[in-house]
Amino acid sequence: MTTTRAFAAQSPTTPLGAHSIERREPGPHDVKIDILFCGVCHSDLHTARGEWEGTKYPCVPGHEIVGKVVAVGAHVTKFAAGDRVGVGCMVDSCRECESCKAGNEQYCYAGNVGTYNGKDTHLGGHTLGGYSASITVDEDFVLRIPDGLPLDATAPLLCAGITLYSPLMHWHAGSGKRVGIVGLGGLGHMGVKIARALGAHVTMITTSPGKAKDAAKLGAHDVIISTDTAQMKAAEKTFDLLMNTVSATHDFNAISRLLKVDGAHVLLGVPPTDFPPPVVGRMIGNRLTLAGSTIGGIRETQEMLEFCARHDIVSDIEMIRMDQINEAYERMLRGDVKYRFVIDMATLKAA
């Protein structure tokens, strides 16, 4: 084991601060990675603050990890020292269930092992994420960062990027399809870029008129302000696919009205407890789908990285120092980030 510098929350109410953790030495199938950048996801904040059930402390968040391989186990075949790699939201899964065999480890029937707050089957206790100097991960859960993608702005692709890419592919976004991206934040801005690159007609659906210009810059063909009833009415039954990234309470039925017959409304944001009941009559009368989706499998995540490299897609980021993380969380809560914070992990030493 190697003692490793990290940043952790010690309880739901303590700010994150410097902390030492242990990382395992690489086993035969492991890759040891020096972490260079780590994206900051809303899940980090929710987990660190114990807002979802079951956070284990100390909590080291971070599941948008990029870095360089520094050592590999004896049987590792896919990676070598010096390789540019990434780790997303999972570091393992059962590998035997129907989902795992289909390459959908995110839907593992036994539950995948989260990059943080999962069950650490190697050292015991719980897994610790990317707000740290290094991480050791089974090679099957390590992604290769294609040449040409900058490491820092690629980090958010590993969670925000794949969270949009996977459902856009699954529900066949592409040429001739009208796709609405609901909500312009970390997830939404990736949705606009990826849906546009897939050839779809892309509409940003937002409550904020101020975001129209930004949406256009990101690649949206047009914008609907969802609080404008005339605009919403005019757009009824015109969308094939709605990717809903909003995690705050909202009336998803009003948004569903934009769906054409056979359209699908896919919920991606972490749900509040007080969602309204679905308007079932409308679903029946138009064969609508309301669905959910989360991240993507490892093979699909690799495919997404290569797609992004071909289309020059990365996240819009604001780089922060490790010691700015608590302030960054506050800014995220205010929606004050365009569109993803990424921690320069070189700053961990001084933090």
Add this chain to the structure above:
Amino acid sequence: MTTTRAFAAQSPTTPLGAHSIERREPGPHDVKIDILFCGVCHSDLHTARGEWEGTKYPCVPGHEIVGKVVAVGAHVTKFAAGDRVGVGCMVDSCRECESCKAGNEQYCYAGNVGTYNGKDTHLGGHTLGGYSASITVDEDFVLRIPDGLPLDATAPLLCAGITLYSPLMHWHAGSGKRVGIVGLGGLGHMGVKIARALGAHVTMITTSPGKAKDAAKLGAHDVIISTDTAQMKAAEKTFDLLMNTVSATHDFNAISRLLKVDGAHVLLGVPPTDFPPPVVGRMIGNRLTLAGSTIGGIRETQEMLEFCARHDIVSDIEMIRMDQINEAYERMLRGDVKYRFVIDMATLKAA
């Protein structure tokens, strides 16, 4: 126009009784049908009693119509006098929208013309359904009853049958798939028969232990009593597809728990107003679909009739006289029918 004997409700609170209506003479594309049998759907009752918005009176219900062609218009090519035919829930649609062009007239963007309580574009006023001696319908909305299917027990296929066949086909029920049919009534009993004939493993999901034997007789491989928490727990994440025919208030989230990853829960029953909010976290974590579906297109309804003929599928029916309709409605409300009332329209003369 021909004055035609019918049975109608004159207001939400009056029982149905004898009534005279006018039917148009066949136009160039019309088929005039002597009605021999008419199935009794829950929609008939809801509409006659004004339980849904917008019932126009006098109301002549009935959209599970079978009979014989007695006259055809000059340009009719598909039918001739003497043909055994049926009319389901629609008698027209715009024929120009995306849905109509795809053969999904049930999802017509302009709204299809219901067999009753629709807008009568020929005579003005509203359309009048199958509780009558004859009906005149455009040939494009007339179905051919395949040889070998008995007319009386085929009538309910035109609504109950297609309501299950269409989503079972759309969501790929078949060999290797586990399909749950939720609720054993008019719709549910057709679902069991059709899903079984499609080659799926079929489970009846019901609140009533007393229905287990009947479900097996209809073709279900097994039964889950949905009020038995142990049975429900044991069946979690084992179904590819759930066809929910229950129109009473119920917790569809509990039923959704039976879905495997990528499973679809399709709502077919007319929705109550007080459905619970969906458990979105589970939908996201398992890429679940919650969807709705209604009847099927004309081409698909013809295909369904031919499928049923090949597989010897008809509805289980109880024949009634026209003057028993009000009593039949009361029995339907008590669930006292196995599984569909069909009116012998020869009894209309004496009613």
